[in-house]
Amino acid sequence: MVVIGALMLILTGVGLWLQHEDAEDGFIVLALLQGALYLVAVALTWRGGFSRRGLVAILVVAVAMRAGVLLAPPYLSDDIYRYVWDGRVQAAGINPYRYIPIDPHLAVLRDDAIFPNINRRTYAPTIYPPVAEVIYFIATRLHDSVTGMKATLVGLELAGVVLLLRLLALLRLPRERILAYAWHPLALWEFAGSGHIDAAVVCFVALALWARRRGLAWLTGGAIAAAALVKFYPAILLPALYRRWDWKLLVAAAVTAIVAYLPFLGAGSAVLGYLPDYVKGEELVSGSGFFLWSLVEHVAPSLRTLGATPYLALAAAALLALAIDAIRKDRAADHYIASATGLTVVAMVLLSPHYPWYFAWLVPFLCFAPRPSVLYLTVACPLLYFVPGGADPEGTRALYEAAIYCPFAALACLELWRRRGARTGASWIGAQS
Numbered sequence: 001m002v003v004i005g006a007l008m009l010i011l012t013g014v015g016l017w018l019q020h021e022d023a024e025d026g027f028i029v030l031a032l033l034q035g036a037l038y039l040v041a042v043a044l045t046w047r048g049g050f051s052r053r054g055l056v057a058i059l060v061v062a063v064a065m066r067a068g069v070l071l072a073p074p075y076l077s078d079d080i081y082r083y084v085w086d087g088r089v090q091a092a093g094i095n096p097y098r099y100i101p102i103d104p105h106l107a108v109l110r111d112d113a114i115f116p117n118i119n120r121r122t123y124a125p126t127i128y129p130p131v132a133e134v135i136y137f138i139a140t141r142l143h144d145s146v147t148g149m150k151a152t153l154v155g156l157e158l159a160g161v162v163l164l165l166r167l168l169a170l171l172r173l174p175r176e177r178i179l180a181y182a183w184h185p186l187a188l189w190e191f192a193g194s195g196h197i198d199a200a201v202v203c204f205v206a207l208a209l210w211a212r213r214r215g216l217a218w219l220t221g222g223a224i225a226a227a228a229l230v231k232f233y234p235a236i237l238l239p240a241l242y243r244r245w246d247w248k249l250l251v252a253a254a255v256t257a258i259v260a261y262l263p264f265l266g267a268g269s270a271v272l273g274y275l276p277d278y279v280k281g282e283e284l285v286s287g288s289g290f291f292l293w294s295l296v297e298h299v300a301p302s303l304r305t306l307g308a309t310p311y312l313a314l315a316a317a318a319l320l321a322l323a324i325d326a327i328r329k330d331r332a333a334d335h336y337i338a339s340a341t342g343l344t345v346v347a348m349v350l351l352s353p354h355y356p357w358y359f360a361w362l363v364p365f366l367c368f369a370p371r372p373s374v375l376y377l378t379v380a381c382p383l384l385y386f387v388p389g390g391a392d393p394e395g396t397r398a399l400y401e402a403a404i405y406c407p408f409a410a411l412a413c414l415e416l417w418r419r420r421g422a423r424t425g426a427s428w429i430g431a432q433s
Contacts, residue, residue, distance in 0.1 A: 005061040012065045019075040034185040035379030048174025062182035066192040080195040081117040087140030097267035127274040130260040131229035150195035160203035167210045180366040190357040200230045201361045221252025236347045239323035240339035291352035291401045315350040341365040356381040373411035
């Protein structure tokens with residue numbers, strides 16, 4: 001493990017050099033190689049048996065990797081400039097949903113470091129939900145800079161790691177399994193590197209999972225609502241965390257949502273920000289932006305006239321079935337983590353995001369069940385960097401998506417087959433005894 005840790009640190013340094021040289025393709029290849037090395041580390045640590053010193057070494061390597069990356073400028077994404085801008089706008093007493101960055105009302109806030117780097121600054125208001133906006137405000141009051149924003153988000157990530165360690169202890173699982181999160185290249189480059197707000201999602205989801213295990217329904221509901229108000233998709237976890245006839249979680253989630261939105265309601269319907277236009281731009285309304293539906297449309301072009309409606313209906317039915325199963329099994333002591341993992345993975349595969357950092361919130365679940373399919377999905381998703389986001393009329397993205405999702409599907413089928421075989425074998429043994 002010492003050798004692997006040293007190699008991870010060396011590759012991190014090489015990655016920073018490639019970023020400095022703007023060798024984009026080389027950096028993506030390096031991230032994939034680092035992912036392969038990470039898989040070896042996960043395999044070596046999974047059964048535990050490490051001393052306390054070994055756990056400390058795992059955490060030290062994780063911190064060391066992040067330290068250098070944190071101080072480097074963001075690479076392959078400029079989202080963080082919008083974060084800093086939104087925090088600055090709020091500090092000026094202005095609702096961030098009201099104006100686009102280039103609006104004359106905000107002219108006094110412009111500078112040479114942040115404003116010129118804001119994406120979509122000439123036509124798009126902010127897209128982020130209210131809890132994300134609160135984080136931006138707090139971060140910029142601590143230090144109004146890109147590095148300050150990244151430091152805040154890495155701090156939230158660190159809090160998430162502490163909560164994951166506490167949850168591993170509660171479940172009587174080896175704490176060394178935290179390596180499955182702490183050494184993952186996706187978390188390293190997307191949070192300490194690009195400074196994506198999804199680090200806050202990791203923190204709040206970890207808090208919700210820990211609180212659920214402790215039986216703290218109010219905190220569970222508030223935490224999962226906070227996660228969903230950073231990025232909307234963690235709301236899919238509600239059925240996995242919910243206990244039948246326990247109204248406290250739902251009330252806490254609803255109250256959290258109301259309180260979070262209250263300061264921004266002056267913007268009216270604009271409180272949704274750029275989200276509706278973003279959905280259209282990513283071809284999610286037409287359906288072409290969903291990988292699975294795009295395959296169906298390729299086989300049956302006549303279905304393109306239907307848009308995304310049939311696919312969304314089928315996806316909703318699949319997720320509803322998983323949600324019902326999660327609620328039905330809520331009495332099992334720790335089944336909620338397995339249900340949460342299943343809902344999260346299926347939702348993200350059905351959504352098939354066009355950007356790697358959308359997969360980062362899957363990584364914490366690997367600490368509890370390192371399914372080969374999910375490990376591959378999270379390690380391979382940087383392939384999406386080879387294709388620009390947004391519309392893809394030439395279908396180039398589909399080739400890279402196939403390289404991500406086809407092996408994932410094969411591994412998932414193998415896992416299901418083995419699980420079914422194990423259950424069948426157990427039933428046969430029980431019948432013979």
